[in-house]
Each structure stands twice: as C-alpha cells, then as structure tokens.
Amino acid sequence: xxxxxxxxxxxxxxxxxxxxxxxxxxxxxxxxxxxxxxxxxxxxxxxxxxxxxxxxxxxxxxxxxxxxxxxxxxxxxxxxxxxxxxxxxxxxxxxxxxxxxxxxxxxxxxxxxxxxxxxxxxxxxxxxxxx
Numbered sequence: 001x002x003x004x005x006x007x008x009x010x011x012x013x014x015x016x017x018x019x020x021x022x023x024x025x026x027x028x029x030x031x032x033x034x035x036x037x038x039x040x041x042x043x044x045x046x047x048x049x050x051x052x053x054x055x056x057x058x059x060x061x062x063x064x065x066x067x068x069x070x071x072x073x074x075x076x077x078x079x080x081x082x083x084x085x086x087x088x089x090x091x092x093x094x095x096x097x098x099x100x101x102x103x104x105x106x107x108x109x110x111x112x113x114x115x116x117x118x119x120x121x122x123x124x125x126x127x128x129x130x131x
Contacts, residue, residue, distance in 0.1 A: 003117060007103075010037070011117065012035070015033040030088070031121045048068070051102075052064040094120065096118055
C-alpha cells in the first residue's frame with residue numbers, strides 16, 4: 001500500500017497485476033489499482049480533476065488528465081471517504097505511476113492539489129532485490 005497526505009486529504013493506492021487480462025507475447029500488461037481518498041480535515045471538498053504521469057520500463061511517459069475519476073467528481077464531507085478501482089495498461093512488465101488530484105474547498109471555493117503517491121507496477125515475479 002502506498003499512501004500520501006496533502007492538506008488533510010489522505011490518498012492510499014494498492015496496485016495489482018492482472019495476469020488474466022495481460023498478454024506478455026503481445027507486450028500488453030495490465031494493472032488494476034484501488035484508491036481510497038479520505039477527508040481528514042474539517043472542510044467539505046470536491047475532487048474536480050486528475051493528472052497522472054505513467055512511466056514504463058523503457059522510459060516512455062504518458063500523461064493522462066481529465067475531469068474527476070471513474071466518471072465522478074465526488075464530494076467528501078469531513079471524515080468521509082471515496083474509493084474506486086481503475087486500470088493501467090503498459091507495454092512493459094513494470095513501470096511507475098504518480099499524479100495529483102485538483103480539489104475545491106466547497107466552503108470558500110479555493111482550488112488545491114492533492115498528491116497521489118508514486119507507486120510501482122511490477123509483475124509478481126519481477127520482485128526487485130537491493131544490495
């Protein structure tokens with residue numbers, strides 16, 4: 001599990017390799033990632049936009065931007081959480097994702113960014129060893 005807290009918003013990410021939906025012979029590798037966003041603060045906020053930077057093992061980087069997540073722009077009251085699952089295809093058996101959400105404080109209308117922690121996308125048999 002990967003986790004970051006920015007301005008009282010906690011983002012936790014848990015990636016999973018999807019072997020049944022991947023085809024290594026065709027250089028197609030798919031991961032699902034489950035995200036939990038928790039409002040730890042005292043203000044009501046809404047997730048407006050997302051930005052992802054996805055890097056594969058060849059150093060190719062793709063950027064993904066858009067409104068909300070999985071078709072929603074959730075509003076989180078203090079103490080509330082929102083969870084969703086999405087996916088990421090890569091052409092290599094490993095990579096990384098990092099990003100941010102743009103949120104709006106519903107009380108005063110200010111926009112602010114919330115970090116999505118960097119997380120690795122590795123096939124289970126690609127475990128790394130550090131010496």
